[in-house]
Amino acid sequence: MPVPTIEWVGDVDGHIRLIEQTLLPERFDFIECTTPEEIWDAIKQLAVRGAPAIGCAGALGMILGIQNSTATNWDDFSAELAKTADYLASSRPTAVNLFWAIDRMKRVAEENKDLPIPDLQQRLLEEAIGVVEEDKKMCRAIGSHGAELVTDGTRILTHCNAGGLATADYGTALAVMFSAHEQGKKIAVYADETRPLLQGSRLTAWELMQAGIDVTLICDNMAGQVMKEGKIDMVVVGSDRIAANGDAANKIGTYSVSILAKEHGIPFYVAAPSSTFDLSIPDGTHIPIEERASEEITEGFGKRTAPEGVKTYSPAFDVTPHENIAAIITEKGVIERPDTQRIAALLGDGTP
């Protein structure tokens, strides 16, 4: 990415700057968030999206909630933190990275509760910026592990955007492609446009073109045909939340792609940092699936394309069962044929 997807500008009294992704690829612009409400809206409206980037937004957003604190003791300060945490957590109920980042900030505050408030604020800012920096390192590591699975000439299908725009930069699924490309491997990528919000055409195609990678855009319903024509060697997608057994939630349509890949004997990979794992849930049935607004289907392009009053159903995510996943690519290594044992073996006790 030419610029960071999301970053903190200034000192404790500073603010969040993030790329306004809903305007891409037509316009490249930023949003400056100075209040918890503004970052909440940015998350909700998908101006910032992608599990790791939302984690960064959550960590940095906690600073917005306490930067103007007038608390003079831990109890009052802690109450402000808790309020901000609950508020930010309500913006995207499926995104485990959001909860993970918020909890991490609360934990660090608790651990440093004896510090004077200004020092504690400073410590929390360092932690939040640390979340962003770690994300960058994690993406590089995911790319490096994933690129070992890619050979010269590999043709890859991806769904939605698990790119630099979904993380602090560089991406998860796209990190695999960026890394293979940087190693000089000639790859070709098919990008599902990913209705309703077209993250594939607006973001993934844009990122890959910027990187000079051969990309072909298709509609979601063309993936099966492209596979049947023998044009795909592997599928790589991101994930928003992975259960202890490897069941992986990701953008709606991912589950269907996994079935199509299975039908055509194509390996299906998930690339995600260890922070995406939620070892507190045994399998994907425990992952809540948020439903999105009808208008995204009926007038998602600024123009009404369905009859007035038509009923819609718009699950934002689906869960791909671990049986359909050839491997999960993490920053700690590749978990082949993921299941509860193999995941625990790589992640240890699960605290990333």
Added chain:
Amino acid sequence: MPVPTIEWVGDVDGHIRLIEQTLLPERFDFIECTTPEEIWDAIKQLAVRGAPAIGCAGALGMILGIQNSTATNWDDFSAELAKTADYLASSRPTAVNLFWAIDRMKRVAEENKDLPIPDLQQRLLEEAIGVVEEDKKMCRAIGSHGAELVTDGTRILTHCNAGGLATADYGTALAVMFSAHEQGKKIAVYADETRPLLQGSRLTAWELMQAGIDVTLICDNMAGQVMKEGKIDMVVVGSDRIAANGDAANKIGTYSVSILAKEHGIPFYVAAPSSTFDLSIPDGTHIPIEERASEEITEGFGKRTAPEGVKTYSPAFDVTPHENIAAIITEKGVIERPDTQRIAALLGDGTP
């Protein structure tokens, strides 16, 4: 349908009137075609679409090619007919009904070549109008046969538009739903929006709502999730061309839906008139798949939604292998587990 999808207006010197489907559901309007070029454009631009309706357009279009004939003998007249036939056949290379209707017109002309030219023109007009009338009867028969497969409470998924708008009226796949609904069965339909041109949201949802049938619109990539949630009892789609063994070409994405249905143990039905069968080709590998314009993906809604210069791939159709099809519903009856023998058994020598 409140008005015919396509009809002939007037005598031999008349013209074709058809519903301009690209404007639906926002505007309900007609196109009046007075030349072969105008009907060619209407077919190409999908103002009229759906295999049976295109067959009607082909038959009626032949009249536009010969209504002003100055030929005084069969050879000259026949040359005009052949020229019109070749021209019209080039508008949609996948649509076998188009070729079938055009060939039927040529055959009838040949059989009546001894008639004076004005009488021959009149005879051909009767034949073309007969194609339209037969289509209406066929749709009713398909609906009647198909409705026997539907019970009270059945939840049906469909893809694209095989409705009244795809035929002279009443439809093929939707005929099954209209007929079941008219029998008093309470059904619920999930309609794939069907990118890139959204025939599902623009046309199918509109037709079903007009008929008072419970319809829910989803994006194409949500079909797998809806099936997984146990919300679908059967899939019914149309077809543009069916090979001798039952392999069925239909709108892009249909093949994927058939795989998803198989994965979830949901029966997948194709509803199509016998004129859709092309017994001259043994299987689906012989069906040419036209590719459509990039702009339908990158700016299909009057607004650019993908980076400038992005490469696309846009097959208009795919072929569902007969193994994935529980039955083909025709006007002559239902062909269960379709294969070459069972299809030949119902269709006889294949000339509908």
